[in-house]
Amino acid sequence: MSTLPKLLTQGSALFLDFDGTLADLAHRPDAVDVPGDLARLLDRLHEQLNGALAVVTGRAREDIEPMLSPWRWPAAFEHGALRISAHGDVSAHRPQGIDRAVAAAQHLAGRHTGLLLEIKQTSMALHFRLAPSLEALCVQTLSRAIENAGGLQLLRGKAVIEVKSVGVNKGLAIQAFMNEAPFAGRLPVFAGDDVTDEAGFAVVQRLGGAGIKVGAGTSIALHRCDNPQALRAWLTEATLTPLIHA
Incomplete structure (x- = not known):
């Protein structure tokens, strides 16, 4: 470089x-x-x-x-x-609907070892660095959780999926x-x-x-x-x- x-x-x-x-x-x-x-x-x-x-x-x-x-x-x-x-x-800015996404992530993390949930003031992040095979499941679960929340979006990073405001x-x-x-x-x-x-x-x-x-x-x-x-x-x-x- x-x-x-x-x-x-x-x-x-x-x-x-x-x-x-x-x-x-x-x-x-x-x-x-x-x-x-x-x-x-x-x-x-x-x-x-x-x-x-x-x-x-x-x-x-x-x-x-x-x-x-x-x-x-x-x-x-x-x-x-x-x-x-x-x-x-x-x-x-705390968007509406974030609590539903947090609840879905908590349920998922409680069932699968290696997932780490980070709850923030205005958003949340689900880390799968220790369980990379669960990436697709994490995306699917959080996508369903926010499908009716027009003000939220998924943001994919390095071994993490976040839910945050679209704005x-x-x-x-x-x-x-x-x-x-x-x-x-x-x-x-x-x-x-x-x-x-x-x-x-x-x-x-x-x-x-x-x-x-x-x-x-x-x-x-x-x-x-x-x-x-x-x-x-x-x-x-x-x-x-x-x-x-x-």
Whole structure:
């Protein structure tokens, strides 16, 4: 994969996914090994960009914040259904019908070892990394659970199926940040690893910025790097010298 160019300047806005991007994927969401210096790295980047840095993740707020405690940055959790602006304003959207999907997933996880249900404030995720043969059953069960709920959709990621609002994705979350200070007027850069990040790549590149695909797989992102370690090294290098003017 190609070496990343120096994309970050004083006029950049930086958006970062978490799992598979800043931190390596694990067999369970609660087993992720967070590098000890990651919070300090985010702090340095946040300062250099005058606050124009946000984490954009599918994770629930209560799940990820303890991993990088104390949390100090703007963020979009649950693919943007829960968003915290740079000024601390919180917006959240819980769609109707999500409880039925949760109940169906709970029943399925109770019958099959290896399935892990993650219940969030506005959505849910059913992980099958430990039971890959159950993928089709998970899709079928959740599809039936939401078939009469027009405001819900299935979102398939790496060994996970999520149920969330149709009006929520990472691209919309990034666009909302870009309409606010300190992000407005800057060129956005977004790094992510999964199909759920493609909407984010589309938005930042439509705005004249750049997407960075972490790892293998088809993507519309303009740039690539091998793995989270390579991305962290690139981010660290950006903090070692003053960012140039755009």
